[in-house]
Amino acid sequence: MERRTITPRPDWQRTVEEQGLIYPLTLPAEHEAAREAGRPVPDDAWVPYWDESAHYVFTLDEVEALEEVVEDLHRMCLEAAEHIVAEDRFADLGITDPRVVRAVTEAWQRRAELPSLYGRFDLRYDGTGPAKLLEYNADTPTSLVEAASPQWFWMEERFPGADQWNSLHERLVDAWKRQSALLPPGSPLYFAHSSDDAIGEDLMTVAYLKETAEQAGLETDWLTMEEIGWDRLSGRFVDNRLGFIRSIFKLYPWEWLTTDRFADHVLETLDNGGGTGSTLWIEPAWKMLLSNKALLAILWELHPGHPNLLPSYLDGPRDLAGTTGYVAKPLLGREGAGVTVHPAGTAPVVRDEPCCYQELAPLPDFDGNHVVLGAWVVENEAAGLGIRESSGLITDEYARFLPHVIL
Numbered sequence: 001m002e003r004r005t006i007t008p009r010p011d012w013q014r015t016v017e018e019q020g021l022i023y024p025l026t027l028p029a030e031h032e033a034a035r036e037a038g039r040p041v042p043d044d045a046w047v048p049y050w051d052e053s054a055h056y057v058f059t060l061d062e063v064e065a066l067e068e069v070v071e072d073l074h075r076m077c078l079e080a081a082e083h084i085v086a087e088d089r090f091a092d093l094g095i096t097d098p099r100v101v102r103a104v105t106e107a108w109q110r111r112a113e114l115p116s117l118y119g120r121f122d123l124r125y126d127g128t129g130p131a132k133l134l135e136y137n138a139d140t141p142t143s144l145v146e147a148a149s150p151q152w153f154w155m156e157e158r159f160p161g162a163d164q165w166n167s168l169h170e171r172l173v174d175a176w177k178r179q180s181a182l183l184p185p186g187s188p189l190y191f192a193h194s195s196d197d198a199i200g201e202d203l204m205t206v207a208y209l210k211e212t213a214e215q216a217g218l219e220t221d222w223l224t225m226e227e228i229g230w231d232r233l234s235g236r237f238v239d240n241r242l243g244f245i246r247s248i249f250k251l252y253p254w255e256w257l258t259t260d261r262f263a264d265h266v267l268e269t270l271d272n273g274g275g276t277g278s279t280l281w282i283e284p285a286w287k288m289l290l291s292n293k294a295l296l297a298i299l300w301e302l303h304p305g306h307p308n309l310l311p312s313y314l315d316g317p318r319d320l321a322g323t324t325g326y327v328a329k330p331l332l333g334r335e336g337a338g339v340t341v342h343p344a345g346t347a348p349v350v351r352d353e354p355c356c357y358q359e360l361a362p363l364p365d366f367d368g369n370h371v372v373l374g375a376w377v378v379e380n381e382a383a384g385l386g387i388r389e390s391s392g393l394i395t396d397e398y399a400r401f402l403p404h405v406i407l
Contacts (some may be wrong), residue, residue, distance in 0.1 A: 001058055001125065001126060002056065002057045002127070003366040003367060003369070003371075004054060004056075004057055005053060005054045006052065006054060008052045009052065009154075010358075011156065015153075015210045016146075016154075017047050019150045019291065020150065020204065020208055020398075021144045021145055021150050021204070021208055022161070022200050022203075022204050023201065023204070024049055025047065025049060026086050027034050027202035030347075038281035039245075040407050042400075045175050047400075048400060049399075049401060050146060050400075050401055051400040051401065051402050052154060052388070052403060054402055055402055055403050055404060056371075056387055056404040057404070057405055057406075058165070058404060058405075058406050058407075059162075059406070059407070060126065060163070063165045063386050066125070066131060066165075066375060066382075066385075067165070067382040068378060069131050069308055069375075070121055070123075070375045071377075071382050073308060073378050074380060074382075075380075076302075076306075077136055077138075077290050077295065079364065081108060081289040081290060083298065083301065083302060085104075089298065090104070092329050093288070093292045094292070094354050094386045095288065097258070099267045103272065104288050105282045107273075107285040107286040108286040108289065110272050111183060111273075111284065112273075113180065113272075113273030114273050114280070114286075115182045115183065115247075115284070116179075116280075116283055116284055116286075117172070117175055117176075117209075117249075117379070118141065118172065118376065118377060118383075119138035119139075119287075119377045120136075120138060120141035120143070120144075120375065120378075121133060121135075121136055121137075121374070121375045121377065122134040122136075122137065123372070123374075123375055124361050124363060124372065124373075125364070126364035130307040130308055131308055132309070132310050133299070133308055133372070134310075134361075134372065135294070135329070136290050136295060138291045138389060139254055139283050139288065139290070139291035140251050140283075140286045140291070141376075142201050142205050142222065143374055143386050143401065144208060144209070144355045145204050145205060145208045146169070146386060146401045147168060147376060147385065147386030148166065148247070149169065149196045150403075151166065151318070151386070151401075152169075156402065158405075158406050159407070161407070162277070162354075162406060163406040164385075164405055164406060165384055165406065166384040167383050167384060168376055168378065168383050169212065169380070171378035171383045172209070172212040172378055173216045174224070175216075175379050176212060176213045178379075182273075183218070183246075183247050183280070183320075184271075184280060185256055186244040187219075187244065188219040188220055189221075189247050189248070189249065189282075190222055190247065190249070191206045191207075191209060191246055191249045192222065192225050192248055192249070192250045192252065193205070193211075193224060193225065193249070193250075193251045193252065193258060194224060194225045194252055195224040195225070195226050196227065202251045205251055206222065206249070206251050207222075208220055208251075209249060214250075221239065223234075223239055223240055225250065225252050227240045228245065228248075228306065231244075234330040235265075235269065235278070236269075236278045236279070236383050237265065237269065237278070237279050241363075244278070245279055246269075246271075246279065247280040248279065248281060249282040250281060250282070250283075253291070254283075254285060254287065254288045254291070254331070266279075266281075274285070291332075292331050292332060293329045293355070294314055294331050294354075294356055296309075296310070296329075296356050297312040297313050300312045309359070310358050311359045312356055312357065312358040313356070314354070314355045314357070315380075316324050316348060316350045317348045317349075317350075318357070320357065320359050320360070321344075322344065322345065322347075322348075324344055324345040324361075325341075325342055325356050325359075326358060326359060326360050327339060327340070327341055327342070327345070327358050327360050328340045328349070328351055329355055329358060330354070331355065334384075338353075342360070343360065346358070362373045366389075368391075369391075370389065370390050370391070371388070371389050372388055372390075372399075373385060373386075373387060373388065383400050384406060387403075387404055388400065388401055389401075389402055
């Protein structure tokens with residue numbers, strides 16, 4: 001694994017926008033606050049999100065080894081989900097509503113009847129030791145479009161004849177084809193994101209997944225989560241033309257779906273396979289077991305000392321505070337929100353909100369850039385890689401995406 005600088009292509013911004021990446025530039029936090037307050041933002045304040053001034057190089061042996069790690073981690077996560085259900089460990093995940101427990105349990109037990117598409121492992125890896133699992137984004141992962149499309153075309157243009165860890169597009173289309181038989185007949189598959197998506201990341205991801213479903217031959221439609229209606233007479237969710245929503249892919253976390261004002265209707269009409277309800281949601285409810293940071297502690301409990309896991313606990317940092325240091329992660333959250341870093345020797349702090357306390361494994365530093373690997377899984381197979389860099393130790397919404405190549 002090596003970071004190499006390279007001259008960006010002329011007019012690269014227009015190129016990646018045409019390939020589906022609709023926000024190739026982003027604003028640092030201080031300028032974003034000014035924009036939200038209505039104050040002018042200078043043109044030079046914008047910085048690239050898509051950054052092709054550098055790229056990462058891997059050997060084929062490295063990539064093949066990482067593929068094995070990812071598929072092994074995915075298998076271990078499914079085993080952990082089975083353990084959570086069998087041993088009734090839902091409270092460790094903060095899932096205490098009996099209706100949600102029942103819905104997740106039923107979804108897990110009938111998972112063969114429910115479409116489940118993709119997920120993203122975030123890994124710490126520097127090319128010299130085993131990859132370490134930082135977290136699993138299994139419910140609403142983003143950074144998909146840039147990993148699947150623009151970086152592939154970048155490689156073909158800049159390194160013709162080279163290769164890339166990237167079979168995302170083909171695997172997504174094939175997954176929809178295989179799972180189409182699980183969808184209710186005679187109704188389109190809806191795709192939805194929240195209209196609160198300020199920068200367009202969720203919109204872009206949903207639009208791309210909708211395109212892959214269409215290439216698989218599915219009839220599709222789309223709307224925002226806020227446009228979903230409830231028909232009191234029929235007791236069903238409807239679109240903005242009052243058509244019944246029988247199946248829907250949502251880029252909207254299950255922890256919101258089961259707690260917002262329509263949560264009762266979601267749970268009452270949930271199709272968990274076998275035609276037991278009126279609306280089938282993708283990803284399915286059992287993905288709540290994998291998208292929760294408590295999974296990291298349960299994995300360590302089940303596989304202590306595993307070379308691809310970091311020591312993680314739910315009751316506090318234990319001895320991590322005095323040895324390696326630790327990171328406190330809220331059980332639920334996106335883009336590094338609420339994550340705090342505690343170096344070795346600091347006094348242990350148990351936060352009020354439920355957290356996972358994970359051994360501090362600082363992200364590798366390549367020329368002052370802290371890098372995290374986003375390794376994709378489609379269905380149960382490793383499917384591709386996306387790389388993000390940040391200036392600090394936490395990969396947040398201001399991270400940069402860099403392409404990679406296998407040489």
